[in-house]
Amino acid sequence: MSDPARPVIWSDGRLRSPDEPLATGVDHGLTVGDGVFETCGVVAGQAFALSRHLRRLARSAHGLGLPAPDVDEVRAGVSAVLAAAGPDAGRVRITLTGGPGPLGSHRFAPEDAHPTLIVLAGPAPRSPVARVARVPWVRNERSAVAGLKTTSYAENVVALAEAYRQGADEALLANTVGELCEGTGSNVFVERGGELLTPPLSSGCLAGITRELLLEWGAEAGLPVREAAAGELPYTVLDEAPSGGLGLLLSGSVRNVAPVVALDGLDLGVGEVSAAARTLFEARMAQDVDP
Incomplete structure (x- = not known):
């Protein structure tokens, strides 16, 4: 059973330990904030309105000049983290960054780009007001x-x-x-x-x-x-x-x-x-x- 205080993490095709390194220090998402994300609430163990969120993720990626995310891969990650998190999950976060890049704001050429995709599930305390x-x-x-x-x-x-x-x-x-x-x-x-x-x-x-x-x-x-x-x-x-x-x-x-x-x-x-x-x-x- 997962620890409800710790997020469940998926990247590169499998679940990861919360202490496992996932991104290089020169990931463009870390150095210049070159990334997009979506957060979904969880209803009955499923990511709410996931299809709409994935469409917006693609729009944001396009607007930022990032490659379109692999929707099937994202869905696989979402399913994996929710299954592992169980009833403790209240939210899912999908993050797509430019991946390793130069220290400046410019990017590597598209053929040399390797975007980073990370999917998390964790608690989400809610207030009615x-x-x-x-x-x-x-x-x-x-x-x-x-x-x-x-x-x-x-x-x-x-x-x-x-x-x-x-x-x-x-x-x-x-x-x-x-x-x-x-x-x-x-x-x-x-x-x-x-x-x-x-x-x-x-x-x-x-x-x-x-x-x-x-x-x-x-x-x-x-x-x-x-x-x-x-x-x-x-x-x-x-x-x-x-x-x-x-x-x-x-x-x-x-x-x-x-x-x-x-x-x-x-x-x-x-x-x-x-x-x-x-x-x-x-x-x-x-x-x-x-x-």
Whole structure:
């Protein structure tokens, strides 16, 4: 039986010990953050929405200029780690890097590239609610990697540390033109005027899988959930929250759909549409593990 405190690791066709070296010190994912990844929640022992995550992994790899991952190989790794982790698994992480490379930002020629693929399974404590804080940093919606799920996560580490310093568990970021964008590892929805709105992808936010499913399932169920128009959700909209003018909701592959109960240390109520969205998502997720 696996130790629930330690991840189960797979790479290069087999399970690995947590103490076993897997990547060289000149792996481009380590030296310059040249890599992409996906994280899936685990439902009934299976990676939730794995097909959608694999499609996004391929899109991110293409956007970064990495070779497309071998989908069959990734699926084999996912199956292996989940079988070994058993009921302790709460999440699966798939990481693809450029593999060994120069010390600078340039890569080896494609014919000389040997990407690194690592699949992990481990625990994932969940909370039914979220507490968020505003931070002073912004997303660059015109970045070369905007909308890609890359391993270059230093900005998120700094922003999330500030949120934790304020007693929150997620940070909310604007983009460079003052629009509400996203969290460090989540998408955000604003409940306002009887509907749930989420920033458009043009804001620079990640095309979250949970976000995508909530928009689809909400539309099918007649729930008033939609993508906002460009400029419809300025970052200053958050100023309306403390007075009860709006509610907030976070979505992500581990947290699923979580109403926000505090902003900058001030309590928020859970809106009717947010509560309905959470109920809907949990029900649909239980019905189909790979929608």
